[in-house]
Amino acid sequence: MSHNNLFQLVHSLSKAEKKHFKLSIPFKKQKDLPKYVRLFTLLEKQKVYDEAALKRHKFNAMDRQYLMDKLLESLVAFNKQKSIEAQLYQLLAQLPILYQKQLWALLKKQLQQGKKLALTYELHWFYTKLLEWELLIHMHDQRKMEQLDLLSEQQLSYVQDLSKTYAYIYLKRQIALLQNQNLQGVAQQSKVKSLLAASDLLNNESSLNSLTHQIHFHQLKSRQAILEKQPLVAYEHIQQCKVLFEENTDIQSIHETWYQGVLCMHLEVQLKAEQLDLFPVVLQQLQCCSNHSRVTSDLMCNKINFKGLLYFLRVGDFDNCFLLIEDLEENWSTYDPLLKPSRKVSYYYNIALVYLFNESWQTAYEWLDKIIALRLPTIREDVQHGIRILFLLLTYELDQSELDKAFDNAYRYFKRHKRYGAFEREVIGYFKQLYKVFDRREEKAVFVTFLAMLQSLEMKILSSTELLLWCQSKVEDRSLLEVYLDAVGEKE
8 A cells, every 4th residue: 555645545534524533433532542543643734744754653554554444434434324326335235134034025115215216316227236136026926927027128228228328438438538648639629529420329319318318418419519610509518418417406416526527518618609698607606516525626727717717818807817817826736737738838828818918018928938938839839829929019018129039039930830821921020110110100000000900810810819909009009908808898
């Protein structure tokens, strides 16, 4: 056993779980406390794992294993009443005992209780196991022999439902594996898209017999619609998932992590579909979930905070943007190992935009420079391209004498990565003009033509919108923040 695993388990316990563990201790006086309790107290007080301290107190491997067993035993007991699955596992363990003792009335009572729970929460595996016991009982009762065929048909039906459940789970697992591979975004999306298109599970909604199958179906259809660039269709499917969960609180309670995943996906789809009316509501629901259960740091930094930052930036709520950035900076040592490189790049880029729109040019530059420091030029190539454009803007604001170096660097980057097209050529051209002008009136004339070029773009390129708003602020002699908030208001 890794001793560090024990330390991590101790520090993962909630206050309620610690209290339950301590209440199970047979002795209350300090001098009578068992050795495993003293070991628990020592580990609880440690901020970082200290192997030497354990050796000084003469705790050996057996002591550690014994504490591990006691903690896991306590956790099982603590969660027994909360977990429907734990109740059903316990009930299944009781049935062979009642069968051997031939306590038929009590056995049938327990069976009915278990079947009711399994049906309510759509736990098909448990239901099929309970039906096996019911079949066994009927085989011992000549009066019930005629019901065997009916029960066998029921069992077959639930086995088929169970098989379908596993098929959905397997499909989601395949998607997760593809998403965890180090593939370029387009290649990854293409593979996931092909996987979903080839699946028979997404062809016929009318064949869905259970609520959980319906949720699986709509969640996967939403993912498929995102990949097919149909954000409104994706929104309809993920909204249906959310409604199904919230109209069936029994299913929601037993699949809390799944429900949280649906809410996170709901935020993602709202941003893609520009359907943001429910965003604050769903974000609050996720935060409520985090208050009632221990939300992992992974969920907090990768989903809740990240989607929240995108939303608050999108609607111009910079107060909440700065609160999220403050949380990110305070907890960076915890979040950093949990962030994939692509998510880290996205975080840095969007935080830089927050500071850019507030004209904190130096801070915006520093956040963009963090992306360069990662030395991952193939991760989020759209962002890598966009920051070279924004470096020109920021250099202009910070030190115009450095502009010649900035557009030389941008030019070399675009040429090296075969991205030097008409847009890039024109942008660098306008910055060269700005570098050369000294008269305020000439400068404004450059910004007017620069703005007209950006407004004429048929397809928006990452950073082109920010550049356009910046040019507009120069032409209108207004702050970039004012111009941005006006643009946000027009969208609403």
